[in-house]
């Protein structure tokens with residue numbers, strides 16, 4: 001099979017008829033499929049079921065009765081567990097409820113209402129902007145949109161954001177207050193930031209003294225192929241350059257145990273941690289320490305978490321293999337799309353011919369296949385190339401996934417041939 005661009009109009013027309021016929025077949029079959037949800041499958045969730053059924057003490061290591069109020073920044077043993085996995089001292093960590101996204105929201109809210117580094121709160125400043133590496137995580141963009149700040153897309157290279165652009169923008173515009181980063185197995189490309197990129201972040205001299213790097217290490221233990229990707233410690237790198245206050249790190253056990261009932265954390269410099277604790281202190285009399293204890297009791301230590309994630313990898317990997325192998329086999333030489341090859345995380349990033357992503361999503365919907373809305377991976381839902389589509393392979397069964405990929409590839413072909421015929 002040769003690249004579609006080199007085909008004659010008649011050949012394309014004939015292919016178009018074939019694909020349209022398949023498309024009609026998918027519609028007639030009336031299947032309801034979904035490749036949009038970055039959620040663990042039931043089999044993954046079942047691996048943590050023991051946490052709910054096993055007897056768990058309610059007394060923490062230091063004798064604290066976890067059934068009661070108190071210890072508002074989290075149990076030391078829970079901090080140590082995160083700390084061991086992320087190479088951060090527990091003193092730099094605050095533990096919260098089940099959502100790290102909520103902690104991120106709250107840190108942006110902190111900048112808005114109280115400010116960072118002794119600067120005016122962001123809401124009192126003229127206008128604020130955030131850098132958003134693209135394609136990125138839509139819920140990060142939603143937070144910024146909620147607060148009415150402007151978002152500036154920055155291209156992602158294979159090893160992280162384009163740091164020349166980040167440097168040029170952040171160092172010249174004091175209205176730019178931060179940047180979103182998913183440094184390991186990024187959502188949706190699954191790429192890992194290189195040491196060079198992390199060092200370039202640490203070396204930034206932003207025009208705004210209250211500039212913050214939102215370092216969302218959501219997929220810190222989520223490798224499903226090969227070894228867990230290493231990531232240079234952003235705090236160590238920033239300490240060396242004297243910019244320790246710049247990064248705010250986030251992670252959670254959402255996709256380690258249960259997305260609906262896990263534990264999240266933020267890590268930051270002593271100064272930032274104080275500000276975060278002060279805010280939490282006015283919000284709650286204490287987090288769900290029983291759940292923290294349940295997690296520590298179940299996983300025991302960092303090795304326990306890594307062993308658990310190996311079991312998850314065995315479940316997750318066939319889902320990614322199925323999608324990648326099918327894309328390779330069916331689209332590999334047609335020149336109408338390219339895709340990422342992640343070794344961890346939850347997504348595959350598909351790049352269609354420019355101007356085709358919305359059409360592909362619409363065609364999929366006609367057949368009953370839901371995919372992440374085209375554009376969702378860009379601020380304001382606007383992909384200037386109308387090209388990127390996020391594929392989430394984990395949740396459907398392998399049988400459903402095979403049917404979904406089949407339908408998706410047909411839609412890609414149909415939309416691409418339509419474009420080429422124009």
Ligand code: PLP
Pocket residue numbers: 038098099100101102137182187216218251252253254259264
């Ligand atoms: N950050 C990223 C990059 C994600 O992809 C997700 C979920 O898909 C989250 C955060 C959500 O994390 P949490 O469940 O801890 O709020």
